[in-house]
Amino acid sequence: MALAELGAIVLDCPDPEALAGFYAEILGGTTEGDADWVDLRTPAGQTIAFQHAPDHVPPAWPSPDAPQQFHLDLRVPDLDEAEKQILTLGAKPLDTDAPNRNWRVYADPAGHPFCLCAC
Structure with a gap:
């Protein structure tokens, strides 16, 4: 039995909305969030999240x-x-x-x- 389940892969970046849009164009899926955090849910069910990191x-x-x-x-x-x-x-x-x-x-x-x- 697994100890944990992977929730998301999170990438730090200067502009979460823009980077989520970039990957959504490649992978498909839907984005949801704000200027500090955006989730991309792919059609295959994975989630990639994008977190605002001003000093990235x-x-x-x-x-x-x-x-x-x-x-x-x-x-x-x-x-x-x-x-x-x-x-x-x-x-x-x-x-x-x-x-x-x-x-x-x-x-x-x-x-x-x-x-x-x-x-």
């Missing part, structure tokens, strides 16, 4: 001086098409130079790294 310093992937600490893996059916779409939403490429690899690394608008992974 994004990680400097892959630098050990400001490590990534965690990242999200997002499965997509077509890496090239998904890349086009997330870049128009404000993602920044971090490691996309190996076109034959089945994953690519980006930063969201607040600087958190995430991967698109071929499913």
